[in-house]
Amino acid sequence: MLLNLSFADSSTIELGNLLPSSSAAEPPKIELGEGAEPSTEYTLVYVDPDAPHRCDPQVGLLNHWTITGLSTSPAPMTKTLMPYAPPSARKSGHRSVYLLYKHLEGPLLEVQSQGFKGAGVEDRFFFDLKDFVERNKLELVGINFFISANPGIEPK
Numbered sequence: 001m002l003l004n005l006s007f008a009d010s011s012t013i014e015l016g017n018l019l020p021s022s023s024a025a026e027p028p029k030i031e032l033g034e035g036a037e038p039s040t041e042y043t044l045v046y047v048d049p050d051a052p053h054r055c056d057p058q059v060g061l062l063n064h065w066t067i068t069g070l071s072t073s074p075a076p077m078t079k080t081l082m083p084y085a086p087p088s089a090r091k092s093g094h095r096s097v098y099l100l101y102k103h104l105e106g107p108l109l110e111v112q113s114q115g116f117k118g119a120g121v122e123d124r125f126f127f128d129l130k131d132f133v134e135r136n137k138l139e140l141v142g143i144n145f146f147i148s149a150n151p152g153i154e155p156k
Helices: 129-138
Strands: 003-004 018-019 031-032 044-050 062-070 080-081 095-103 138-148
Touching: 003 095, 031 095, 031 129, 044 129, 095 129, 129 138
Parallel strands: 018 138
Antiparallel strands: 003 031, 044 062, 044 095, 062 080, 095 138
16 A cells, blocks of 8 residues: 655655655654545554664654554544654765555554553664554554655765
8 A cells, every 4th residue: 555645845756765854843744645445443563773873773763753543534533642753864874764664453552551651762772563462462564764864964
């Protein structure tokens, strides 16, 4: 399924394109593309596998955003599990990966049982995506990503 994501400055995410982190200062607009099932709920997880540096990713997956309840309805009832945190403007070369999951068995577990400790930076480290997907019976159906390219900052 196509996962269309665009930012307020009209930048779009197109499978590995380069974007300045400033484009992603606010959450993207999400459009579920062809193949989205009308009566199905979806969850979007945005992670950075390169924190703190792409050549030395010491903190595992960094969870930048998790939102659930996405659907093709005109006004989906979304629920934020992890608030949006934009990519760092001080880094270049990081992959910002957006993963779209289909709910196989109803809504997600309650937020308290997800293992989210809080919304601070350190609370986002070492996100256990595999466990999250298994416990909630999710199936990966879409992916998109961009690579941060901040002027004057060399990728590490």
